[in-house]
Amino acid sequence: MGTSGTPGAAVDGGGVGVGVEQSRRLATALPGPRSRELMTRKTGAVAAGVGTTMPVFAARAAGGIVEDVDGNRLIDLGSGIAVTTVGASNPRVADAVRQQVEAFTHTCFMITPYEGYVAVAEQLNTLTPGDHAKRTALFNSGAEAVENAVKIARAATGRQAVVVFDHAYHGRTNLTMAMTAKNLPYKHGFGPFAPEVYRAPLSYPFRDGGLDGEAAARHALDVIDKQVGATNLAAIVVEPIQGEGGFIVPAPGFLAALAAWCRAHGVVFVADEVQTGFARTGDWFACDHEGVVPDLIVTAKGIAGGLPLSAVTGRAELMDAPHAGGLGGTYGGNPIACAAALAAIESIEADGLLGRAREVGALMKARLGALVERDPRVGDVRGRGAMVAIEIVRPDTTEPDAALAGAIAAAARAEGVIVLTCGTYGNVLRFLPPLTISDALLTEGLDVLDAVFGSIA
Known part of the structure; x- marks a missing residue:
């Protein structure tokens, strides 16, 4: 199973709750047995119109990590859709x-x-x-x-x-x-x-x-x-x-x-x-x-x-x-x-999170911009600060490719990286990491994305 080599450190001053190790870890295939059990309960109890992006159930979250009920630690590039900007268990x-x-x-x-x-x-x-x-x-x-x-x-x-x-x-x-x-x-x-x-x-x-x-x-x-x-x-x-x-x-x-x-x-x-x-x-x-x-x-x-x-x-x-x-x-x-x-x-x-957002954005844009240069399926990289996206298209066109965007997001999630999609055409991968994420975790998440692009023909 995948795991990061070095636990990350959040931005100085706060944002990381106690007891959530800042490293990616796949203890089970996703979803694990406890998440599968809870999903069965969810299907029986929750209205079908309330969908979920991932089939894993969260137990704890802090910094750049969401830990599930099976002990898997996922790199969070979504922040609960831009909500946990200051960290999911910010101490303050x-x-x-x-x-x-x-x-x-x-x-x-x-x-x-x-x-x-x-x-x-x-x-x-x-x-x-x-x-x-x-x-x-x-x-x-x-x-x-x-x-x-x-x-x-x-x-x-x-x-x-x-x-x-x-x-x-x-x-x-x-x-x-x-x-x-x-x-x-x-x-x-x-x-x-x-x-x-x-x-x-x-x-x-x-x-x-x-x-x-x-x-x-x-x-x-x-x-x-x-x-x-x-x-x-x-x-x-x-x-x-x-x-x-x-x-x-x-x-x-x-x-x-x-x-x-x-x-x-x-x-x-x-x-x-x-x-x-x-x-x-x-x-x-x-x-x-x-x-x-x-x-x-x-x-x-x-x-x-x-x-x-x-x-x-x-x-x-x-x-x-x-x-x-x-x-x-x-x-x-x-x-x-x-x-x-x-x-x-x-x-x-x-904690200087305005500046941190700009740092996070610069790191993401540099990595995703390189992806644009070498992969014709990436039509555009855009955003500002820690709100960045890439638009997935059929090679050398502007025709949206929602199926590929979905496949890339699903493959990244299977490797323990939370990636969200959006867009009228369903072909945009969006990145909204908590501003308390470390450079190490963010880089690792983007490494996983790189590998996914390389593995999907």
């Missing part, structure tokens, strides 16, 4: 959660508020782009936050229409399914969907004929103007780097041109930074890279070190537009999740 987060659980687990902020919610809002108002007056509201999931951003935009503008983009993913609720582009597995059979949602073309440098950002924006805005009309439009909602759609990085200038058009026409510019936020791209938020200041910014995933929390942060006059009681929810801004969020933010700052 664990301590903060422990203390909060001992104090109280819930009162509902709308009934008897508590300081943690206010403190998280203050941090988000400070950290998000722009120096204008801001307000924040807390929720549970990314989809819930996106829905509330749309509610806020509609309340503030008195308009109804919302524009999203090709390849977008915004969630699994009825409204966010309407906003999401991909049919399977997200939308098929679940309609009818919420009305007044329109779609515009995205800047997709690998596939849009080399349009620069401003030209791509002109094309999108022309579609918006003709098919929707600015006077009907409450908000444009865009992922600064698309997540599930394929880690598509718009050409420089695309986001800025959209934001400028929104300002000129009284349209709310909403940045969905659910997957890109909280150091993932090497900045606090992906918008920071281009100096774009959204009117509203939506966050979740990496916000709270693995606990469910999301937020909408934005211009005070917009955030204050809904009537009292119009925003909220029983669990929104749960005190335990708020404690975790404050500890995660502290860890990003204290």
Whole structure:
């Protein structure tokens, strides 16, 4: 069975929980007997629509390792889909959660508020782009936050229409399914969907004929103007780097041109930074890279070190537009999740994780860029910071090859490396390692990927 030679060390200062050795180890074939037993129980107890990428059950996780119930240690290049950015058992987060659980687990902020919610809002108002007056509201999931951003935009503008983009993913609720582009597995059979949602073309440098950002924006805005009309439009909602759609990085200038058009026409510019936020791209938020200041910014995933929390942060006059009681929810801004969020933010700052994200990204891009040069099945490598992907195509074409992408991901997982796929065409391999992963583990994971490419004809 495979095993790494040297245990990894996480970035100095934190992120690795106690007792999880930072080395890859395959004690059994995957899945092992205990995981097979649990999968049988899962099949009998859990709805079939709740799928799993890997047939192994986690027992512990820390740093760059997920350990399963059979004692296999897997290199984590997924972070629970960009959630455990500061580590799956970050010591600061664990301590903060422990203390909060001992104090109280819930009162509902709308009934008897508590300081943690206010403190998280203050941090988000400070950290998000722009120096204008801001307000924040807390929720549970990314989809819930996106829905509330749309509610806020509609309340503030008195308009109804919302524009999203090709390849977008915004969630699994009825409204966010309407906003999401991909049919399977997200939308098929679940309609009818919420009305007044329109779609515009995205800047997709690998596939849009080399349009620069401003030209791509002109094309999108022309579609918006003709098919929707600015006077009907409450908000444009865009992922600064698309997540599930394929880690598509718009050409420089695309986001800025959209934001400028929104300002000129009284349209709310909403940045969905659910997957890109909280150091993932090497900045606090992906918008920071281009100096774009959204009117509203939506966050979740990496916000709270693995606990469910999301937020909408934005211009005070917009955030204050809904009537009292119009925003909220029983669990929104749960005190335990708020404690975790404050500890995660502290860890990003204290452990230098913005810089670490850039280091991780440089290492991944160097290795994956070399793969592009020697393997014609790799059409593109893209991303920013520790959010990097490769697009798999048929050799010397741009034709997507989803079957090959799936086979590569499955083969890497069988060797103990967690690799995720994404993309409208299902042909993108995405890499989202925890920022606490060591260079040694990250390099080993990429070595395994190299070997898999070499073994699949």
